[in-house]
Amino acid sequence: MAGYADDLSLAHLLADTADSISMSRFRALDLRVESKPDLTPVSDADTAVEQAIRATLARARPRDGVVGEEFGRTEAAAGPGTRRWVIDPIDGTKNYVRGVPIWGTLIALLEGDTPVAGLVSAPALGRRWWAARGHGAFAGKHQHAATRINVSRVGRxxxxxxxxxxxxxxxxxxxxxxxxxxxxxxxxxxxxxxxxxxxxxxxxxxxxxxxxxxxxxxxxxxxxxxxxxxxxxxxxxxxxxxxxxxxxxxxxxxxxxxxxxxxxxxx
Known part of the structure; x- marks a missing residue:
């Protein structure tokens, strides 16, 4: 997937780390949950996942900025650039804290304001989805067990x-x-x-x-x-x-x- 192959491989690596953290805390009896100012819940898993992803990106992509739900925006360490990673460490936190398995980590790469690559990992469902601009969309358990996906043709x-x-x-x-x-x-x-x-x-x-x-x-x-x-x-x-x-x-x-x-x- 020329142009974004390395970025998607990195996104899968980030998702592997996220999955390991989030699954280890899913349905944990000592899971800590707090309310943010907007009254939405945030768990210790949300913050741990985002911190881990940010740490890897700081090493692997120092020229890229990062925007995350829990820790806001961080400019590129190696000077201003046009690329940003956008992270939702656990999308579906309300499901997560109630033990419902429909939640996932969302990872996107933006060039300017345009999302050019995206990955969604739902480890409790055993499934991921990913795509890069101009190269199709795929789903499967991991990067090397993938099927190309397409929308329906329903017209009414x-x-x-x-x-x-x-x-x-x-x-x-x-x-x-x-x-x-x-x-x-x-x-x-x-x-x-x-x-x-x-x-x-x-x-x-x-x-x-x-x-x-x-x-x-x-x-x-x-x-x-x-x-x-x-x-x-x-x-x-x-x-x-x-x-x-x-x-x-x-x-x-x-x-x-x-x-x-x-x-x-x-x-």
């Missing part, structure tokens, strides 16, 4: 599997009614939440995934995987998702249908 909402996150969040945006309408008019609707709905979309197992607001570390790794699998992911305006924006991901064929439903005036 009535035939589509619709996935959503946070009805409360959609209510806060004033768009709960169209979200409910979409769910009622789809073939099937489920709320898998966090990274998992996007990965199922990339695999072609569902056709639509929407979320009212994501931070950069929540979405950066997802963008290359969804797009390289042939899907489309934007915010409500149709632009690429950014920090603190909605994320609308589809197989591409259904994208305009979903955007139109969500941005049209309420009846």
């Amino acid at each position: 909402l009535a035939d589509a599997s619709f996935c959503y996150a946070s009805l409360t969040g959609w209510a806060d945006t004033g768009r709960l009614e169209p979200v409910v309408d979409l769910a009622l008019n789809a073939w099937r609707s489920r709320a898998y939440g966090d990274f998992y709905g996007y990965m199922l979309l990339a695999e072609g197992a569902l056709d639509i995934m929407i979320e009212p607001e994501l931070s950069l570390w929540d979405v950066a790794a997802l963008i290359p995987i969804v797009t390289e699998a042939g899907g489309t992911i934007t915010e409500l305006t149709g632009r690429p998702p950014g920090d603190k924006t909605a994320a609308i991901a589809t197989n591409g064929l259904l994208h305009e249908t979903i955007l139109t439903a969500l941005v049209s005036p309420r009846r």
Whole structure:
């Protein structure tokens, strides 16, 4: 995978370290959980994973910056550069602290503001997903046990599997009614939440995934995987998702249908 082969290999190495730490603390009786200022939980596993990833990046990529959920932004040690690694040490912390196995480490590489490579590792599910710009998306247990993945070809909402996150969040945006309408008019609707709905979309197992607001570390790794699998992911305006924006991901064929439903005036 010319251009990003070394970066993806490093991402897998980072994920190996993350998996080892997070799995050793998963369902641990002495797991320490605190509340951040926004009242979301953070465990000692979240902080330990991010610290370990940052330590490796400082050695292996001193010219790259780092942005992480728990410790913010760190500029490159070897001078300003255009590349940044974006880390969510445990996406799905609420699942993690309750013993639900749907959680994962998200690792992305950005050039400027564009995510060019992404990896999601869900060790409790025994699965990873990864992609680099221009080279397709893959899933498997590890880098050397991979299958190329693609989105579905479903073209009608009535035939589509619709996935959503946070009805409360959609209510806060004033768009709960169209979200409910979409769910009622789809073939099937489920709320898998966090990274998992996007990965199922990339695999072609569902056709639509929407979320009212994501931070950069929540979405950066997802963008290359969804797009390289042939899907489309934007915010409500149709632009690429950014920090603190909605994320609308589809197989591409259904994208305009979903955007139109969500941005049209309420009846």
